Amino acid sequence: xxxxxxxxxxxxxxxxxxxxxxxxxxxxxxxxxxxxxxxxxxxxxxxxxxxxxxxxxxxxxxxxxxxxxxxxxxxxxxxxxxxxxxxxxxxxxxxxxxxxxxxxxxxxxxxxxxxxxxxxxxxxxxxxxxxxxxxxxxxxxxxxxxxxxxxxxxxxxxxxxxxxxxxxxxxxxxxxxxxxxxxxxxxxxxxxxxxxxxxxxxxxxxxxxxxxxxxxxxxxxxxxxxxxxxxxxxxxxxxxxxxxxxxxxx
Amino acid sequence: xxxxxxxxxxxxxxxxxxxxxxxxxxxxxxxxxxxxxxxxxxxxxxxxxxxxxxxxxxxxxxxxxxxxxxxxxxxxxxxxxxxxxxxxxxxxxxxxxxxxxxxxxxxxxxxxxxxxxxxxxxxxxxxxxxxxxxxxxxxxxxxxxxxxxxxxxxxxxxxxxxxxxxxxxxxxxxxxxxxxxxxxxxxxxxxxxxxxxxxxxxxxxxxxxxxxxxxxxxxxxxxxxxxxxxxxxxxxxxxxxxxxxxxxxxxxxxxxxxxxxxxxxxxxxxxxxxxxxxxxxxxxxxxxxxxxxxxxxxxxxxxxxxxxxxxxxxxxxxxxxxxxxxxxxxxxxxxxxxxxxxxxxxxxxxxxxxxxxxxxxxxxxxxxxxxxxxxxxxxxxxxxxxxxxxxx
Numbered sequence: 100x101x102x103x104x105x106x107x108x109x110x111x112x113x114x115x116x117x118x119x120x121x122x123x124x125x126x127x128x129x130x131x132x133x134x135x136x137x138x139x140x141x142x143x144x145x146x147x148x149x150x151x152x153x154x155x156x157x158x159x160x161x162x163x164x165x166x167x168x169x170x171x172x173x174x175x176x177x178x179x180x181x182x183x184x185x186x187x188x189x190x191x192x193x194x195x196x197x198x199x200x201x202x203x204x205x206x207x208x209x210x211x212x213x214x215x216x217x218x219x220x221x222x223x224x225x226x227x228x229x230x231x232x233x234x235x236x237x238x239x240x241x242x243x244x245x246x247x248x249x250x251x252x253x254x255x256x257x258x259x260x261x262x263x264x265x266x267x268x269x270x271x272x273x274x275x276x277x278x279x280x281x282x283x284x285x286x287x288x289x290x291x292x293x294x295x296x297x298x299x300x301x302x303x304x305x306x307x308x309x310x311x312x313x314x315x316x317x318x319x320x321x322x323x324x325x326x327x328x329x330x331x332x333x334x335x336x337x338x339x340x341x342x343x344x345x346x347x348x349x
Numbered sequence: 350x351x352x353x354x355x356x357x358x359x360x361x362x363x364x365x366x367x368x369x370x371x372x373x374x375x376x377x378x379x380x381x382x383x384x385x386x387x388x389x390x391x392x393x394x395x396x397x398x399x400x401x402x403x404x405x406x407x408x409x410x411x412x413x414x415x416x417x418x419x420x421x422x423x424x425x426x427x428x429x430x431x432x433x434x435x436x437x438x439x440x441x442x443x444x445x446x447x448x449x450x451x452x453x454x455x456x457x458x459x460x461x462x463x464x465x466x467x468x469x470x471x472x473x474x475x476x477x478x479x480x481x482x483x484x485x486x487x488x489x490x491x492x493x494x495x496x497x498x499x500x501x502x503x504x505x506x507x508x509x510x511x512x513x514x515x516x517x518x519x520x521x522x523x524x525x526x527x528x529x530x531x532x533x534x535x536x537x538x539x540x541x542x543x544x545x546x547x548x549x550x551x552x553x554x555x556x557x558x559x560x561x562x563x564x565x566x567x568x569x570x571x572x573x574x575x576x577x578x579x580x581x582x583x584x585x586x587x588x589x590x591x592x593x594x595x596x597x598x599x600x601x602x603x604x605x606x607x608x609x610x611x612x613x614x615x616x617x618x619x620x621x622x623x624x625x626x627x628x629x630x631x632x633x634x635x636x637x638x639x640x641x642x643x644x645x646x647x648x649x650x651x652x653x654x655x656x657x658x659x660x661x662x663x664x665x666x667x668x669x670x671x672x673x674x675x676x677x678x679x680x681x682x683x684x685x686x687x688x689x690x691x692x693x694x695x696x697x698x699x700x701x702x703x704x705x706x707x708x709x710x711x712x713x714x715x716x717x718x719x720x721x722x723x724x725x726x727x728x729x730x731x732x733x734x735x736x737x738x739x740x741x
Contacts (some may be wrong), residue, residue: 147589169591177589181582188359196359199351200590200597246591 100125100250100281101146106155108141108305116141116305117155123298125249128272128282130296132338138305139285140180140254146283147177147252159250173202176248178256180285182239186228190214190238193227194245201246210245217241218267233264240268244275251275251282257291269295293330301337309337352597356604369572370608373564374616381557381625392420396429396441403449405486410444412482419478433466440465442479453490453514485522493517557625558632558704561616562697563672565609565636566643570664572605573647576736577660580652584736595733602648609640628704635703635718642696642721649728652735671695696721 100123107117116138123129131139144150146157148168157164164171184193194210205213211223217237227235240256253272257265265288272295276282286292292299293313300310309316317333320326327333360366397413399406414421422438429441441464448460461483463476496517576598588594613636620626650667654660672678674688675697692698699717 144585147585149585149588169593172589172591172593175589177586179582179585181585183582183586185359185583187363192355192359196352196355197590199355200587200592202591242586 100127100160101283102156102158103146104156106142106145106157107153108138108145108150109153114305116145117153119155119302119305119307121300121307121310123281123283125281126276126279127297128276128284128295130292130299131283131285131302132287132292132299132334133302134338137302139302141305142302143177143252143254143283143285146250147175148172149177173246174249176243176246176251178240178243178251178253180254180258182235184227184235184238184242187226189224189226190219190230191223193238193242197242198245203246205245213241213244214238217244217271218264231261231264233260233268236260236264237268240271249280251280253282253284255285255287257286257288265291289331289334292334299334299337352592353600353604356601357607360604360608366572366608369568370612373561373568373612374619376564377557377561377616378619378623380560381555384556384560385625392418394420394422394438396422396424396432396438398426398429398441398443399423400426400446401444401448405449405452405490406444409448409479409482409486412485413442413479416478430464433464436466440476452487453494456487489518489521492521555620555626555704557620557623558700559672559677559697561620561636562639562675562700563668563677565613565616565640566646566671567665567668568612569605569609569640569643570647570650570668571661572609573644573651573664574657574660575601575605576648576651577654577657580655580736588737594737598648598733598736602644606641606644609644610637613637613640626704631714632700632703635699635714638718638721639696639700641725645725645728645732648732649735652732671697676701694720 101121103119103121105117106119108115119138119142121129131142133139141150145152146159146164148164148171151165159171160174162171162174185196188196191207191211194214195207198205198210214223217240219234219237219241222230222234222238227238230238236256236258240253243251243253251272256272257268260268269291272282272284276297284291284296296313298310298312299316301308309319311319313330313333316337317327317330320333320336325336327336395413397410399410410421410423413419424432426441426443429438429443432438433441443462443464445460445462451460461479463479493514497514500513584594587597614633617626617633617636626632646667647664650663651660654663674692675695676692677697696717699714699721702711702713702717705713
């Protein structure tokens with residue numbers, strides 16, 4: 100579904116990302132991990148066509164995102180890290196407004212159903228400014244689903260919210276993946292990585308130190324003489340250790 | 350057009366929209382009335398010392414008293430000097446002895462002595478007013494002398510000469526009504542470039558329109574803060590959407606523009622109702638172009654800012670700069686010649702020209718309108734480029 104090859108991004112002559120190679124299959128939840136400033140959000144913004152790559156290629160469902168940007172955009176649902184909503188408007192007004200931004204228009208009923216699907220019951224006429232952080236995050240996610248995209252790019256969609264909301268959002272993400280949507284997910288939450296992600300990629304200083312499943316990560320750590328008791332320790336070692344002397348895996 | 354409509358609805362629900370809608374009209378009418386009232390109440394105090402005590406000197410004093418911009422007091426020279434030194438009066442005019450006799454001989458020079466203090470700001474203006482009064486008197490006296498002389502040549506020793514002189518004098522004085530020296534009209538429709546430039550120097554705003562231009566520009570600038578506030582939240586998602594950022598920017602800008610255009614129309618109707626501006630549909634057309642210009646410049650300022658605080662500061666400074674050099678508050682061009690040249694480049698020139706000429710085909714009007722349109726056309730791609738560049 101997503102093929103990234105030799106992707107690079109420079110900002111003010113400084114390399115921020117790459118070279119990055121990655122392949123993500125349909126229905127996969129790919130977790131992007133890494134310390135702050137590793138290049139996770141930069142990679143996601145390139146995939147979302149928000150920023151353009153300095154070099155390399157990204158092919159989504161057979162379409163080059165640089166050359167066929169307009170054709171690619173309907174495939175993508177992007178959830179930025181900041182809540183992209185109008186606070187002074189109601190949930191309904193926000194949904195209707197964002198509904199105007201897509202090619203395939205949705206009826207008010209369809210939009211309301213979408214809000215129900217993200218567990219925003221009874222909040223249709225509520226002002227966004229009055230919603231809790233968790234509800235705002237749910238609405239933020241609902242907006243990205245308006246045009247029923249095949250690829251979801253989620254930049255820390257559950258950051259700073261209550262456990263209940265986090266659980267509900269994670270359930271929805273799993274359901275979306277089961278429905279065949281391809282998801283790239285940035286998170287710092289170890290539980291989300293272990294429970295949600297089918298594969299992970301660890302970015303550091305703009306390059307992937309590791310990509311694969313958690314089991315593969317455990318095996319790789321053993322090769323380097325580390326032993327991990329559980330998945331949490333595997334992730335901890337992956338993030339902690341400096342693999343820059345080693346050939347990154349793709 | 351869907352986004353435009355949604356944005357419009359969103360704006361209409363915000364109290365700040367109504368505040369920014371009403372601000373230019375309320376502020377320009379309020380401050381305009383205050384300004385006009387002050388202008389009519391503002392007079393220059395002068396003192397006349399009448400050493401001649403003749404009917405002609407009295408006529409000059411009455412002429413000066415009839416001037417709306419002056420407060421004329423009569424007193425002896427010693428008292429006048431004291432008042433001048435205390436700064437209570439701007440200048441002292443001493444009508445010398447034999448003023449009438451000399452005037453009737455056709456002499457003008459040295460008949461009135463002028464005392465001013467270094468702090469006098471209006472001596473030049475007062476001197477002009479006094480001089481015009483003297484010119485009126487001497488012209489009439491000269492004309493009367495001529496009539497008497499001709500009469501003498503033709504009808505020797507018939508009738509009373511002083512009576513003839515007075516009749517000729519009165520007739521000539523009547524010819525000054527309504528004071529032609531004070532009401533020199535601009536030459537309209539000149540083809541010569543040099544003449545056009547001369548006209549520009551004398552273009553004056555109605556204070557209402559001048560103030561409206563400042564408050565409208567400020568309102569349009571503040572109204573553009575959405576582009577700063579949405580930059581890091583809404584814009585990235587818009588950029589990733591099917592519609593794209595340029596379409597969103599243009600439709601949102603259009604919604605803001607329409608509100609300000611309605612404001613301009615409303616202001617125009619109010620000004621016409623109060624009868625405080627000259628001109629008709631041409632003035633409104635230029636007001637509309639001015640709103641377009643202000644909206645686009647506001648958006649341009651907004652996309653070059655990342656935080657609302659510094660943006661508001663820049664918006665206020667820029668609006669003030671435009672108002673000061675463009676002549677919104679006072680005719681800036683009359684201060685220094687280089688400011689005059691500079692002020693001609695500001696968009697307020699179009700408003701002043703439209704109010705004075707009321708013809709869209711007048712070079713002064715269409716050149717300024719064209720300049721504003723050109724700035725809008727150049728600025729728009731820059732706005733789109735800058736708004737999108739942030740994420741690259």
